[in-house]
Amino acid sequence: MxxxxxxxxxxxxxxxxxxxxxxxxxxxxxxxxxxxxxxxxxxxxxxxxxxxxxxxxxxxxxxxxxxxxxxxxxxxxxxxxxxxxxxxxxVPPTPAQPVAKPSAMKEFLTSSTFANIWIPTTMGIGIYVFYKCVLKSQAVSVY
Ligand code: HEM
Structure with missing residues (x-):
């Protein structure tokens, strides 16, 4: 050629x-x-x-x-x-795709620490507070 x-x-x-x-x-x-x-x-x-x-x-x-x-x-x-x-x-052929670094918050929310510890703990506290409130209201209604 x-x-x-x-x-x-x-x-x-x-x-x-x-x-x-x-x-x-x-x-x-x-x-x-x-x-x-x-x-x-x-x-x-x-x-x-x-x-x-x-x-x-x-x-x-x-x-x-x-x-x-x-x-x-x-x-x-x-x-x-x-x-x-x-x-x-x-015109860069393929602009280097920045590897999206998840924010610290997103990283925490998707981490196993959050799922395994914080969710059950928060739920436990929630249930405890809920029952406390129910008991308190029952106590008020009894007396
Ligand atoms: C020498 C230059 C070019 C040749 C030989 C060419 C050839 C072709 C061929 C054969 C197709 C049919 C699909 C395929 O076989 O890939 C096609 C589709 C297409 N081309 Fe080109 N092309 C050229 C330049 C360009 C340029 C510069 C653009 C955009 C600025 C363009 C945009 C498109 C689009 C939008 C389609 C339709 C794709 C679709 O319907 O899915 N082409 N072209």
């Missing part, structure tokens, strides 16, 4: 409508102008990304292997190395 032409982000940006529609996916540049009408997801989703990096959008759809193969037909070039890094910095 012949060397891919190096195409800058600025050059891609000049092809930003349905007359000439270039998109960037994973650092590669695709001229999808002729593909717009054929695109199973519709022309509009792509024209919205015309002239831009649409890696995240492309990946989010979960395009099939066939779609990836199909894309090769429209490949016209690749971004210079430094611009690939730039695009990645702008």
């Amino acid at each position: 012949s060397e891919l032409r190096t195409i800058t982000i600025d050059e891609v940006a000049q092809h930003s409508d349905e007359e000439s529609c270039w998109i960037i996916i994973h650092g590669k540049v695709y001229d999808v102008t002729k593909f717009l009408e054929e695109h199973p997801g519709g022309a509009e989703v792509i024209t919205q990304m015309a002239g831009l990096d649409s890696t995240a959008e492309f990946d989010d759809v979960g395009h099939s292997k066939d779609a990836m193969e199909m894309a090769k037909e429209y490949l016209i070039g690749q971004l210079p190395e430094d611009e690939v890094a730039e695009v990645k910095a702008l």
Whole structure:
């Protein structure tokens, strides 16, 4: 396969409508102008990304292997190395999912200490207080 032409982000940006529609996916540049009408997801989703990096959008759809193969037909070039890094910095492929740390309260409420000790103890105190109140009211009614 012949060397891919190096195409800058600025050059891609000049092809930003349905007359000439270039998109960037994973650092590669695709001229999808002729593909717009054929695109199973519709022309509009792509024209919205015309002239831009649409890696995240492309990946989010979960395009099939066939779609990836199909894309090769429209490949016209690749971004210079430094611009690939730039695009990645702008749109992190998968932003690191912060491991949601449960709050101290949530951690306590879901802990076995809470379930095994605090729930029965609280229930016991509740029942004790309840009976005390009942006995007290009975004592009042007797006298
Ligand atoms: C060269 C570029 C592209 C090719 C060859 C392509 C190809 C395809 C193909 C073959 C499908 C049918 C489903 C599948 O086989 O995955 C599809 C669906 C779709 N594509 Fe693309 N696509 C491209 C770019 C894009 C871009 C840049 C976007 C978004 C900005 C996009 C959004 C969608 C959506 C929303 C669907 C519909 C998914 C569904 O109905 O479940 N595509 N595309």
